[in-house]
Amino acid sequence: MENADMPHGDDRDTNLRQLLAGLREQGIEVDDTSRRLSEYSYDASNYRIRPAAVVFPGSVDDVRKVVRACSALEVPTIARGGGTSMAGNAIGEGVVIDLSRRMVSVEGLDAGQATVWADAGVVLSELRSYVEKATNGKLTFAPDPSSMTRATIGGSIGNDACGNHSVAYGRMTQHVKELELVTADGAHLHAGRDFLRAVDATDHHSVVRAGELHEGLKELARANMAPLRVELQKIPRQVSGYHLGHLLPENGVDIAGALAGSEGTCAVVVRAKVALVPKPRTTALLCLGYQDTVESARDVMTILAAKPSAIEGLDASIVDIMRHRRGDASVDSLPKGQAFLMVEFPAETIDQAASDCERLAEKLRADGRTVDHAIVTEPRERAKLWRVREDGAGLSSRRIDGVQTWPGWEDSAVAPERLADYLADLLPLVKKYGYTAFTYGHFGAGCVHMRLDYDLRSDAGRQAFSDFTREAATLVVAHGGSLSGEHGDGRARGELLEVMYSREMLAIFKAFKHLWDPTGILNPGIIVDPEPFSASLALEGVPQPGPDHGELRAVLDAAVVPSSDNRGLLPVVSPFVGNTHACIGVGRCRATTGGFMCPSYRATKDEKDSTRGRARVLQELTRTKGSSQDGWSSPEVREALDLCLSCKACSTDCPTGVDVAEAKSQLVDEHYRGRLRPFTHYSIGWLPRWLPLLTRVSAVANLGTRIGPFRALGELLGVSARRRLPDFAQSARIRRRVREAGFRRNADILVFIDSFTRAFRPEVVPAAARIFRETGNSVGCTPDACCGLTWISTGQRDGARRRLARLIGKLDDGTDRDIVVLEPSCAATIRDEGPKLVGGAAAARVAARVRSFSVAVDEAMQRGWMPKTLPPETAVLQTHCHEHAVFGSGAQKRILEAWGVPNLVESSSCCGVAGNFGFEAEHFDMSMKVAEHSVIPALAKGGSDALVLTDGFSCAMQVSQIDPERSSKHLAIALDPRNARPVD
Incomplete structure (x- = not known):
């Protein structure tokens, strides 16, 4: 809530x-x-x-x-910090201080x-990795919220986060030993158990402020x-x-x-001294199946008595x-x-952990509520099963x-012994309002997450939201619970604190806030003098938003290829850009490990280069302009998308499937x-069109790519002279x-020879x-055609649509034979873009038949085939990002392990x-810079x-750029009996 004494209008x-x-003027990035x-x-x-502005401090002094x-x-x-708050406590008017860019020392x-x-x-x-490496795996940092790959120390302290293992390790509160902080008036203080003092004893202002605050806090408690x-x-x-x-x-x-x-409402935390815990030597996982969520909650107290380190429900x-997003295997x-x-x-040993699991499973089986169990x-x-739980917040957003x-x-929470009764009342309330719910959470701590x-x-929907939230707040308080169990109150629940606490306690909260922040400038509208949760x-x-392009085509199920002038039955100007409206800010794209997303963010650590940052800019485009028309003319849109590599990793790594490419x-x-x-x-966009000519005059073309003046001219025209061609x-x-x-006619498997493989x-x-003949199949070749990949990546979608339509027409031969595409990016284009750009039953049939080379080999090995060549001692695997996005990145790894x-x-x-x-x-x-990451x-x-x-041609080019003396190979060359030593 805005402070009544704050300046308004022109003065502000x-x-x-x-x-x-x-x-x-002071050198701070604004x-x-x-x-x-x-x-x-x-x-x-x-x-x-x-906000009015964002600043990026590089030091406490900043x-x-x-x-x-x-x-x-x-x-x-x-x-x-990471901007992953689900309660709205990381946004506001005024100046946002982003501590995640530069204040990252351990x-x-x-x-x-x-x-x-x-x-x-x-x-x-990253803190956990640092600690485990520095202590040879003896110690670790315990709090592990599902957002831990992008949530920061400061933000997690602000929300009092915890995670899957809170039954063993508690909340962040239990791990904070000391804090270094900056108060609203700029004092630099050090806080801990029974002390609050200036970091620098010669800093008079900080010394005085520390004394005033310490006495005020003790008096407030007394x-x-x-x-x-x-x-x-x-609880x-x-x-x-x-x-x-x-x-x-x-x-x-x-x-x-x-x-x-305290959610940043009292002071800005700049550093923290946190506790570490011994890292378990090993763990085993007991997965228990129940008829419903309430039944599962009734076993929580029995399970707690066995002293596990985690009890998570979903x-x-x-x-x-x-299963829908990741496949049955997940x-x-x-x-x-x-x-x-x-x-x-x-x-200490996996046998002991497994024995603990079995003992508990037997006890629960005797109690009669479980219907099945698995010990993993x-x-x-x-890790695969934990991913089901950890991806819950993102995947359940859609x-x-x-x-x-x-x-x-x-984020509501009750005492664990009240959890089942609370859920038995909460779920009917959800049904009463006609909602469907994704329910999961830290059941061992009584915390329920629900989307x-x-x-x-x-207007009617927002009124229902308001009515339901107030009823839900009354319900959790009736069960002795808390509005928030780890996400904080923020804008989502601050107004409802009056339901949970007495007027006396709310006045004490206000006095606490006032001691630290008398003018109310720190995160106003949160906890004290809260803004309405429906504002x-x-x-x-x-x-x-309407359906995504692919979904709309599935609905239409057009039997003919749409003409280019009506752009495939889709409006020329969409009120939304792609499916960027699906971004809800989970921030997985800000992670620096796991998955391929987002390579440019990993290089710059700048929000603008994350999938989330780009999606938010595009959401604002459609909010302010009503459509995406002339969006590329907008400087902010071009800046946001300039460093997007169109790698498509976000389409699969983003939990909501945002596809910025x-x-x-x-x-x-x-x-x-x-x-x-x-x-x-x-040039690059139409490359497949030029390749037949260039391969006919290859000697001249190859000479031209090496002559300085031609390279310089290419640089002027946009093709990098520094890139090896x-x-x-x-x-x-x-x-x-x-x-x-x-190749034979009427073969069992068809090989699609893409333009890049053919020419290079x-x-x-x-x-x-x-x-493939070794696997017992006859092999044929598909008709010559282009998938239109380079037309898509350069935004020439009509040209891509025409090429894909011709290709689909040739490949849809009335059979269900596998079509193996040697270049993974082309395989991904046919599989993913065909149904989107062309649509119709033929595109769907062809897409279902397409395999990348590694996927086809993996399937052959799962049927029993093995290469008759000796494996190398060491292999470096660079999976193409398009293959990762559309087919997954596990096939090649499985092949190499089985080999x-x-x-x-x-x-x-x-x-x-x-x-x-990379050629621009x-x-x-x-x-x-992206290459330096991985x-x-x-x-x-x-x-x-x-x-x-490097099955991907672009990946092979990057390896040759990094080390001109080093060659890389397509998996087909590595497994080819003619190019490897036979097994004795």
Whole structure:
């Protein structure tokens, strides 16, 4: 809620201009561009508030300067970490301080005391990796929320986060030992158990402020001992409100503990000393199946008595969406049931952990509520099952039918012994309002996460949302519970604190806030003087999105190829760009490990280069302009999408399936319709059109790519002179290789020879044919045609549609024979883009038949075939990002493991070329920066003698760029009997 004493109108604008100018003069990075403000108008909640500016401090001194300046001019200030808040406590008017970009140091690890100091911007998973590496796996950092790969220390302290293992390790509060913080007036303080002092004893202002605050806090606790003891710290997950019970004498007057969970409303946490715990030597997972969620909750107390390290619950809807998005294999280790508990036991040996699981399973089986169970000890299977639970928040944001779900009542908590009764009342309330729910959570701690399909766009829908939320708040309080169990109150629940706490306690909260922040500039509207939870909703005034292009085509199921002039029965100007409206801010794209998304963010660590940042900019485009028309003309859109490699990793790694590559293609297409395009759109974009000519004059073409003046001219026209260019194969050589393949008519398997393989790596064709003949199949060749990939990546969608339509017409031969595509990006285009761009039953039939080469080989090996060649000692694997996006990245790994490669090094991200991106002059430097994240370290780790596998032509080009003396191979060459030593 806005402070009544704050300046308004012109005075505020003047103050803001003075503030930003002053900060820039002091060398602090300030960004108030429209694009940046769009990115920071959202977090992972239902809310949208456009800030005035975003600052990126590089030191504590920078933070002090920012906060002092904001305080002097009464400008609201919001500290932000990873921006993953589901309660709306990482957005607000005024100045947002992003601590995640530069304040990322870890130091002072004390293994004896089991503590470490970390800056507020350090990501939890990165802190964990640092600690485990530094202590040789003896210690770890315990809090593990599902967002731990992008949530920061500062944000997690602000929300008092915990995670899957809170039954063993508790909340962040239990792990915060000391805090270094900056107050609203710029004092630099050090807080801990029974102390609050200036970091620098010569800093007079900080010394005085520390003394005033310390006395004020002790007096606040002395004057209110009874309500603090009666109303606070009653259940394990009582996160709502301030944690003032820590100020009581029996709790050691722990000021750092009292600030945990304060959501940035009292001070800006800049560093924290956190506790570490012994890392379990091993764990086993017991998965229990039940008839329903309430029945599963009734076993929680029995399970707690067995002292496991985790008790996580989820219902069948989470499993169904996981199966739909990730395939049957992602959930095949789960037992039967409509609701599940995942119970983990740590132990010194896996046999002991498994024995603990079996003992508990037997006890529960005797109690009669479980319908099935599974004990999982293999590490890869355990990780797979944990992913079902950990991906719940993101995957459940969208039902199988495409309807989006939202947070709002996603974080309630009760005492574990009350959980079943609470759920027995809550689920009928959900049904009463006509909602469907995805239910999961930390059942061992009594915390319930739930996403609901609210209608937040219409007046009636928002009224129902308001009524339901108030009823739900009354219900959880009736069960002795808390509005929030780990996400904080934020904008989602702050107004409802009056339902949970007495007026006396709310007044104490207000006094606590006032001690720290007398002018109310720190995250105003949160906890104290809260804004209405139905205000600032992001969807208010935003129309309902139509189906994504692919979904719309499935609905139409057009039997004919649409003509280019009506753009395939889709409107020329869409009110939404691609499916970017699906982004809900989960922030998986900000993770630096796991999956391929998002390579440009991993290189820059800038929100604008994340999938989320781009989606938010495009959402603002359609919010402000009503459509995507002329979107590419908008500077903020071009800046947001400039470094998108169109790798498509986001389409699968993003839990909501946002496909920025598709959105970029659409925007470029709309912008250049009827206009002259950049040279690279005609050179690289039309490359398959030029390749037949270039291969006929390959000697001349190859000479031209090496002559300085021609390279310089190419640089001027947009093709990087620094990029190594491939050699064009001679036409005669191509024909010879195709004849060598020995293709037959009416064969069991068809090989599609794409333009890139034909022109640059024709030797792959006969190698692949020989391998498939070894599997017992006859091999044929598809008719010559192009999939239109380069037309798509350069936003020439009509041209791509025509090429795909011709290709589909040739491939739809009335059979169900596998079509094996040697270039993975082309395989992905036919499989994914064919049904979207062309549509109809034929496109669907052809897509179902398409296999990438590695997928086809993997399937052959699963049927019993094995290569008759010796595996290398070490292999470095670079999976093409399009293959990862459409077919998954597991096939090649399974092949190499089954082949017997003893040392496998995986590059776990895009190589940096991604089609035309890495060849463009303006993007060459970023292409190489992306390579530094994964493929360059992988090559170094593998060593000079390793077999380097690059099925993707662009990946092969990047390896040759990194090390011109090093060659990489297509998997077909590696497995070809003619190119490897036979087994004795």
